[in-house]
Amino acid sequence: MSERLIIFDTTLRDGEQSPGASMTREEKVRIAKALERMRVDVIEAGFPIASPGDFEAVQAVARVVEASTVCGLARAIDKDIDRAAEALKEAELGRIHTFIATSPIHMEKKLRMSPDQVVDQAVRAVKRARRFTDDVEFSPEDAGRSDIEFLCRVLEAVIDAGAGTINIPDTVGYSLPDRFGALIRELIERVPNSDKAAFSVHCHNDLGLAVSNSLSAVLNGARQVECTINGLGERAGNAALEEIVMAVRTRQDIFPVDVALDTAQIVHCSRLVSNITGFPVQPNKAIVGANAFAHESGIHQDGVLKSRETYEIMRAEDVGWSANRMVLGKHSGRNAFRTRLAELGVVFESEEELNAAFSRFKDLADKKHEIYDEDLQALVTDTNLVSENERFKLVSMRVCSETGETPRATVTLVLDGEEKSAARSGSGPVDATFKAIEALVQGGCYLQLYSVNNITSGTDAQGEVTVRLEKGGRIVNGQGADTDIVIASAKAYLHGLNKMLAPSDRTHPQM
Ligand code: KIV
Numbered sequence: 001m002s003e004r005l006i007i008f009d010t011t012l013r014d015g016e017q018s019p020g021a022s023m024t025r026e027e028k029v030r031i032a033k034a035l036e037r038m039r040v041d042v043i044e045a046g047f048p049i050a051s052p053g054d055f056e057a058v059q060a061v062a063r064v065v066e067a068s069t070v071c072g073l074a075r076a077i078d079k080d081i082d083r084a085a086e087a088l089k090e091a092e093l094g095r096i097h098t099f100i101a102t103s104p105i106h107m108e109k110k111l112r113m114s115p116d117q118v119v120d121q122a123v124r125a126v127k128r129a130r131r132f133t134d135d136v137e138f139s140p141e142d143a144g145r146s147d148i149e150f151l152c153r154v155l156e157a158v159i160d161a162g163a164g165t166i167n168i169p170d171t172v173g174y175s176l177p178d179r180f181g182a183l184i185r186e187l188i189e190r191v192p193n194s195d196k197a198a199f200s201v202h203c204h205n206d207l208g209l210a211v212s213n214s215l216s217a218v219l220n221g222a223r224q225v226e227c228t229i230n231g232l233g234e235r236a237g238n239a240a241l242e243e244i245v246m247a248v249r250t251r252q253d254i255f256p257v258d259v260a261l262d263t264a265q266i267v268h269c270s271r272l273v274s275n276i277t278g279f280p281v282q283p284n285k286a287i288v289g290a291n292a293f294a295h296e297s298g299i300h301q302d303g304v305l306k307s308r309e310t311y312e313i314m315r316a317e318d319v320g321w322s323a324n325r326m327v328l329g330k331h332s333g334r335n336a337f338r339t340r341l342a343e344l345g346v347v348f349e350s351e352e353e354l355n356a357a358f359s360r361f362k363d364l365a366d367k368k369h370e371i372y373d374e375d376l377q378a379l380v381t382d383t384n385l386v387s388e389n390e391r392f393k394l395v396s397m398r399v400c401s402e403t404g405e406t407p408r409a410t411v412t413l414v415l416d417g418e419e420k421s422a423a424r425s426g427s428g429p430v431d432a433t434f435k436a437i438e439a440l441v442q443g444g445c446y447l448q449l450y451s452v453n454n455i456t457s458g459t460d461a462q463g464e465v466t467v468r469l470e471k472g473g474r475i476v477n478g479q480g481a482d483t484d485i486v487i488a489s490a491k492a493y494l495h496g497l498n499k500m501l502a503p504s505d506r507t508h509p510q511m
Pocket residue numbers: 014099139141142169170171172202204
């Protein structure tokens with residue numbers, strides 16, 4: 001039997017540090033539940049000291065997740081550790097992950113601390129975290145650019161202080177696979193008490209090498225990999241969970257480890273994260289891209305028809321692409337709807353939630369005959385996007401677009417409880433709609449990005465619109481789906497405005 005590779009998902013923490021990817025507490029809980037169903041070993045739910053919102057999200061995840069360990073991040077500072085411990089108090093299995101930078105540039109320029117002070121602070125932090133839990137992880141931030149002698153010194157000291165997991169981050173994505181693998185091997189060999197801790201890696205993708213670096217580390221002794229769904233994360237992102245997991249699973253001839261994940265949940269998790277954050281998945285993305293299992297060339301198609309293994313190294317079903325894709329239609333009942341969504345890993349919290357989604361499903365089935373899994377997922381996300389306490393709600397809209405005429409949109413919204421309408425012209429129907437909404441809301445936001453993706457094929461498909469809004473340096477994404485892309489656009493714009501203009505307390509401390 002192979003050894004277990006621990007999969008540590010940080011979509012809710014490092015993934016959320018992607019500009020525009022911030023998530024609400026409810027969204028984090030939904031993703032955490034999907035990760036737990038996929039049997040992810042550790043879920044890093046957030047950075048509790050960062051803001052009351054982050055604290056509450058970690059607390060909410062800790063309350064509902066039972067089978068996976070829930071982790072909270074903390075700088076090597078007493079108040080951070082105490083706050084993380086408080087957020088994790090109700091977790092069935094809780095871990096505190098504390099970190100301090102060890103590279104010369106970070107110690108000198110950012111921390112303004114001597115190496116001796118860094119060692120002392122790291123040890124103090126681990127000891128303090130151990131007062132609250134036996135499960136403590138330590139990361140020497142920017143390890144990829146740290147001096148190996150110094151790393152060995154810090155790691156020996158924190159393992160002695162009680163850290164059970166040592167995570168080696170390539171914080172700036174600077175490492176190369178051979179060297180990163182060699183670093184992990186050397187650390188395990190040289191740190192005298194390395195057998196008392198599990199070695200982990202956390203790679204960023206600035207040079208497009210996060211997955212390669214992580215896999216090289218696994219071949220050299222790492223037994224935990226930190227990663228995110230769809231490779232979401234700071235700057236160019238983190239190592240993609242789906243790529244790590246499927247590489248290890250597919251190449252069992254090479255890897256001395258295996259994962260405990262239910263890989264059939266991967267596509268669902270990918271869609272969920274993409275829908276919630278508004279970061280689309282590129283079609284040629286490995287494992288979860290729409291084309292990942294599609295063969296265009298006649299030679300390939302012919303080969304696959306004769307024997308799948310000629311051109312396919314994995315089965316689409318094993319990562320959750322369903323073979324039978326047409327699922328429901330207008331005559332399908334509530335039970336069929338609930339059952340299919342349960343098969344897709346979507347569980348309703350209450351009868352009201354199920355009823356709201358089912359009523360939207362019936363509306364959609366009136367417009368579109370064949371409802372695919374992708375439609376159902378978008379519909380559930382769309383239902384969840386409409387929260388009770390949103391300030392602006394779409395009541396109705398009317399858009400006129402005619403050759404030779406300037407498009408004009410009339411939009412009616414409920415604005416802080418009061419119904420109001422405005423009409424505006426624009427260069428196109430979407431432009432006119434956004435101008436009419438802005439005339440009512442007066443949000444003053446800058447539209448950084450507008451994109452439309454068709455959820456399934458065909459002209460009756462739903463369009464999924466993502467907008468990215470910026471105001472005073474803050475960035476949020478909004479999403480909306482509808483068979484009418486102008487309505488989908490209005491929904492996405494309002495979703496973004498509701499997020500942007502709701503009171504926010506997010507203030508990530510400097511790392
Ligand atoms: O990239 C990094 O160094 C991190 C640490 C906090 C682990 O995210």
